[in-house]
Amino acid sequence: MKRDPFEPASTLWASTTAPWNPASTLGESIDIDVAVIGAGFTGLSAAYHLAKVGRQVALFDAFEVGNRASGRNGGQVVPGFKPMPSALIERFGRDVAAKMTRFAYGNAEYLFDLVAALRINCAPTRTGWIQGAFSAGSVGYLERRVREINAHGGDVEYLCADAMFDATGSRFWPAGLLERRAGALHPLAFARGLALAAGEQGVTLYEHSPVDGIHERSGDAVVLKVGGHTVRARRVIIATDAYTGTLWPAVAHSYVTVASAQIATEPLSAALQEALLPRRAGISETRKITYYCRIDPEGRFVIGGRGRAADYIDGATEQQLRAAAIARFPQLAGVRWEHRWACRVGMTIDDLPRIHQLAPSIWTAYGYCGRGVAMATALGRVLADAINGVPADQLDFPVTPVSRLPLYPARQFAAALAISWYRLRDALGQPA
Numbered sequence: 001m002k003r004d005p006f007e008p009a010s011t012l013w014a015s016t017t018a019p020w021n022p023a024s025t026l027g028e029s030i031d032i033d034v035a036v037i038g039a040g041f042t043g044l045s046a047a048y049h050l051a052k053v054g055r056q057v058a059l060f061d062a063f064e065v066g067n068r069a070s071g072r073n074g075g076q077v078v079p080g081f082k083p084m085p086s087a088l089i090e091r092f093g094r095d096v097a098a099k100m101t102r103f104a105y106g107n108a109e110y111l112f113d114l115v116a117a118l119r120i121n122c123a124p125t126r127t128g129w130i131q132g133a134f135s136a137g138s139v140g141y142l143e144r145r146v147r148e149i150n151a152h153g154g155d156v157e158y159l160c161a162d163a164m165f166d167a168t169g170s171r172f173w174p175a176g177l178l179e180r181r182a183g184a185l186h187p188l189a190f191a192r193g194l195a196l197a198a199g200e201q202g203v204t205l206y207e208h209s210p211v212d213g214i215h216e217r218s219g220d221a222v223v224l225k226v227g228g229h230t231v232r233a234r235r236v237i238i239a240t241d242a243y244t245g246t247l248w249p250a251v252a253h254s255y256v257t258v259a260s261a262q263i264a265t266e267p268l269s270a271a272l273q274e275a276l277l278p279r280r281a282g283i284s285e286t287r288k289i290t291y292y293c294r295i296d297p298e299g300r301f302v303i304g305g306r307g308r309a310a311d312y313i314d315g316a317t318e319q320q321l322r323a324a325a326i327a328r329f330p331q332l333a334g335v336r337w338e339h340r341w342a343c344r345v346g347m348t349i350d351d352l353p354r355i356h357q358l359a360p361s362i363w364t365a366y367g368y369c370g371r372g373v374a375m376a377t378a379l380g381r382v383l384a385d386a387i388n389g390v391p392a393d394q395l396d397f398p399v400t401p402v403s404r405l406p407l408y409p410a411r412q413f414a415a416a417l418a419i420s421w422y423r424l425r426d427a428l429g430q431p432a
Helices: 041-052 085-092 094-118 136-151 161-168 187-200 270-276 315-328 330-334 372-387 408-427
Strands: 030-037 057-060 129-132 156-159 176-179 204-206 211-218 221-226 229-238 256-265 282-285 292-295 301-306 337-347 354-359 362-366
Touching: 030 041, 030 221, 041 057, 041 187, 041 229, 041 372, 057 187, 057 229, 085 094, 085 136, 094 187, 094 372, 129 161, 136 156, 136 176, 156 161, 161 176, 187 204, 187 372, 211 229, 229 372, 256 315, 270 330, 301 315, 315 330, 315 337, 354 372, 362 372
Parallel strands: 030 057, 030 229, 057 204, 129 282, 229 362
Antiparallel strands: 129 176, 156 176, 211 221, 221 229, 256 301, 256 337, 282 292, 292 301, 354 362
């Protein structure tokens, strides 16, 4: 029998956290105040915050908590947006951009405070995050980025070549940016801990209960079809991101999905860990097709990047990731790689997430572009605010209409071609 690529044991994170007691599957039709679809960071955070103020919430997932991207990512907690504040000001105006920037650059601190308040055992660390200049042409970009982010409330530091070596133990990057507020955690343990906290607030979790369809209104309720049963809800949150598919096609056609693949070594010796990443900060790069890496709490080196297949890691991608790791850290040439896995992530064209009110009673957030640990958790709280009646113009993030990509199937194909083109540009050392 072919192995399910999403079998939990196939990931590093599932093999290094406590066993999970699956929740029940929906076995009857129910009425509920708020139905949340998707038990990733967005849905879990929204459900927790809604139940905390007394809402009756049911949370549905087609698999288990954190089974897709939320439990399969690199665990880096990175605040902020990829676009710089000046781009936000140009697009949204100074006032809205300022609110967005405060929100985004505070969301890592918000997440770590939430972990502490809920006593979630997910190995949180606050040792920062580094963006390395992949080429000499990217050094000036990072210098400008540091100045601009700090001028708008950020807390970042420019690292020259020697400072970059001191922080990373590698001469691969000619410069870098250190985001002091960033850190990392065990993503699946965080998702499961958030699910337990939501359950303690009264959320009813249904796993292996896929939502097959949404009928926008029936009287005063939205009707969901879940495994042959009917769920009537006064409000609905769709928190399925890259796995939305036919559940709401207009949303699924407003972004592209890409494969994110990762591999991890065996636990390394203390001396090798210290030589590789003495600061213990996670690293990403200015490349268009970036690699990212960190050392996990048990001393494994983890590296990720774009995969070629959506739901599993193929041999060519695994070899590519190994080669990338050794290029940056030659000391890894002789180590054993024990884990390999992949998933899909949603990428918007402008590298900004989205919040939409799809209908009077239906909300969604998605499109985290590789920064979903902090951003999805914080936007889950914003969705809860929206459900609780906070006016759209008073939310911490702007609400926009859905904008489908023109000729979506061609655009998804074009995204694959663009990834190949960016790989070539990165190979030539051209700046991002």
